Each structure stands twice: as C-alpha cells, then as structure tokens.
Amino acid sequence: MDESQARNDALRAAAPAAIVIDGVARQFNSRGQSVTALDNVNLQIGDGEFVSFLGPSGCGKSTLFMIVAGLLAPSRGEVRIAGRRVDRPVTDIGIVFQQDLLVDWRTVLENVLLQAEVRRLPLAPARERARQLLQQVGLAGFENRRPWELSGGMRQRAAICRALLHDARILMMDEPFGALDALTRDQMNLDLQALWSQTRRTAILVTHSISEAIFLSDRVVVMSPRPGRVILDLRIDLPRPRTIEMRDSAEFVAYQKQLRGMIGAH
Template sequence: MNARAPAPSVSATTDVAFDIAGLNKVFRSKDGNDTIALHDVDFSVRRGEFVTVVGPSGCGKSTLLRILAGIGRPSSGAVSIGGRVVIGPDRDIGIVFQSPVLMPWRSILQNVLVPAEVQGRDMAAARKTAMDYLELVGLKGFETKYPRELSGGMQQRVGIVRALVNHPALLLMDEPFGALDAMTRETMNVELLKIKERSGTTVMLVTHSIPEAVFLGDRVVVMSPRPGRVTQIVEVDLPKPRPISIINTDMFGAYVSGIRAHLNAVGGLD
C-alpha cells in the first residue's frame, strides 16, 4: 500500500482535470462563533481518475464538493477546472447527490434529458446517449416508467445517467449510495466502475465508507475532523476491472485497515 502526504499543486501539467489550491472555508456567525469547515486544502486530480474522499462526519467533505461544483464559494483559495477558475455552476460538471431528486411527473427518459434541455443541447444526440447509458445500467425498457415505479437503487441509477447525459468533464458524487441497503450498494459500486470505464469521465466521490472509498478509488483522499484538512492521500494499487470479490482479499483489507488506523490516529474515529 502506497500512502503519501498531500502533493504540491500540479496545475501546470497538462493531464490535470482540476486543481484545489489553498482552499479555506469559514462559515460566519452573527454571535462571532465562526465555524472553520475547511483549512488549507491542496490537491489535484488527473483527467480520467476516480478519486474518493473519506473522513468523519462534519469534516467538510460535502462543503468541498459544493465548492467544486460552483454552488458554494470558498473564503480563500481557488478551484480550477481545465485551467479555469470555478466561480459558479459549470456545464462541464455533473453532480449526483444522495437523493436523485427526480421529477415525479416526468418519465425516466424525460428526467434524464433535463440537463440537455436546460443547456440547449442537441436533443437527438442527448436521447441516444441517454438510451445507451440506461441500457448500460440495466434500465432498458424503463424509459417510459415514472420514478414512483422504480426502486431506490433504480432511481439512483437514473440520477447518475442524468448527470452523464451531457458528457461532463467532471462528475461529482456526494454519498450517492448512502441511503441504499448493503447489497444494493455493492451492486451500485460495481456498476459505477463500469459506467466510469465506459464514459472516461473524471470522478470525485465523497463517502463515509472506507471500504467503498478503497473499492472505487484510484486514490483515496483522507480528511481530518473539523476543520477539514487533507491528512493523507492513498494510491490504491488494486487490479482492474475490480470484481466485488476483491473486498475479501488481504490486499484490500490492508488498504482499509491502514486508512482506518490513520483516521483513528488523527481523531477521525470514535
């Protein structure tokens, strides 16, 4: 297992998907008791990489994701995607939240096509992309169904396809499988890796689950308790494609136990 300290910014290199430099976030309070959510966060992600972020509750993982998505502003520091500083929502960024937030009055295909409609994309091309991804995630034949007719796992698949329909350069995922049962969650993890392989999109996923972070990630970014800092970045050298059975191997267990021990050392576990 190869763990290292956070590396300096590498935004000058051509293979960087996004770069986080000196990021700080403070939530101001009228009573003067400010909350420091993020402190001096620095790391970069390469194009096509799958990076997972793990840490205790309240460490600023979701805050970091919102800043990357352009729906939150840092107090200082900067985030750049493709060399452009993020100052607001960007059409090159897709987002998947814990709840898929589907429109109940629209069919599954209509829900998937919402981003293409909003951004004025070529609808014929978007429809073809949507149908291809729906087939990939096992939802062929459900295009005309409505969200109420789908299980929680199926609805989350729709949310992922919706985020990918415009071919985003970066896919951000905030605890997308946290509300699912354990078996469905494992299935979704395997399917997500297949989607990632098919799309080639750069992915950053936030999770509370250390095994999930290791299974999915090319690298695992480990954050400390509040104020959130990057205390470790672990390179995950596991073979690809990754079958779910890999979680039973000694190598996988070594990654998980190593990250857990590190979190325990920095006060991230009770």
C-alpha cells in the same frame, strides 16, 4: 496490473491536473461565531482519475465538494479546473447527490433528458444517448415508468444517467449510495465502475464507506475532523475491473486497515 492499465495510469500521471485545489479555506458564521469548516486544503486531481474523499461527519467533505463545483465560494484560496479559476457554477460537470432529485411527473427517460433540455442540447441525439445509458445500467424497458415505480437503486441509476448525458468532463457524486441497502449498494458500485471505465472521466466521490472508496478509486483522500485538512492521499494499486470478491483479498484488507487507522487516529 496489466500493461494497458499501467500505460493508462502513466499517461494520466503525465497529463496536467484536471482539478487544482489551492489553499482552500472556508468559514461560516453560526450564531454570531465564526466556524472554520476547511483550512488550507491543497490537492491536485489528474485528468481521468477517480478520487474519493473520506472523513468523519462534519469534516468539510461536502463543503469542499460544493466549492469545487462552483456552488460555494471559498473564504480563501481557489479552485482551478483545466487551468481556469472557478468563480461561478461549473457547467462541464455532472452531479449526483444522495437524493436522486427525480421529478415524479416525468418518466424515467424524460428525467434523464432534463439535462439536455436545461442545456438546450439537440434532443434527438440526446434521446438516443439517454436510452443507451439506461440500457447500460439495467433500466432498459423502464424508460416510460415514473420514478415512484422504481426502487431506490433504480432511481439512483437514472440520476447517474442524467449526470452523464451531456458527456461532462467531470463527474461529481456526494454520498450517492448512502441510503441504499448493502446488496444494492454493491451492485451500484459495479455499475458505476463499468460506466466510468468506458470514458475514464475525472470523477470525485464523497463517501463514508471505506470499502466503497477503495473499490472505486485510484486515490482515496482522507480529511481531518473540522477544520478539514488533507491528512492522507492514498493511491489504490488494485487491478481493474474490480470485483466484489476482491474485498476479501489481503491487499484490499490492508488498505481498509490503513484508512480506518488514519480516520480513527484523528
């Protein structure tokens, strides 16, 4: 790790938490029975950290994601962002889901600008930023194409640009690359790392991919089978920028074994 990276990590560690998850639990009613999806989840995410959530299907990762975003209320406990309790949908975030949710009757550029229109941002600077973001993810020249003319990876790049358009404090992603082939997913990981590195916004990623979590993250949080609890909070001490070749390193493989063993043990 170089000196500038170490200094940045130290500054983030000393900064107050951007997100505090305090005793969060969530129950659902299913066919007349109460089902506990989450139970007593406690976690702090520092300003500028990239944190991934891993765990088996049904462990509550996406439920916790929705609670942090203010799209779902906890049954107990609370989430605080920048010291304020989340009790409604959070506006200062960008969200990317597995489905890109692009609108087919609008161009790629117009899809990215939806963010500005909904938020009533000045359109001229928003259009310039949208073009810059599209260029950064390799979509320069595709601004006037329709979503149905793009590959799955290109569509997801556009969706990420839309999430980043308003310079949100927090970027949240729920399985954004789950439907992509392996090679495209690798490139998306590289693209996302490059975009995140430019601003170092706080980022949350829900994924089923152990290698993806290690590659992108400062920390990987493992959740238990339902009811979901935090059973491991692992700091990833690998230099940035990370390369695909690093996945063959002894350090990377050791992280994989540790995480796979923890998930398999539960």
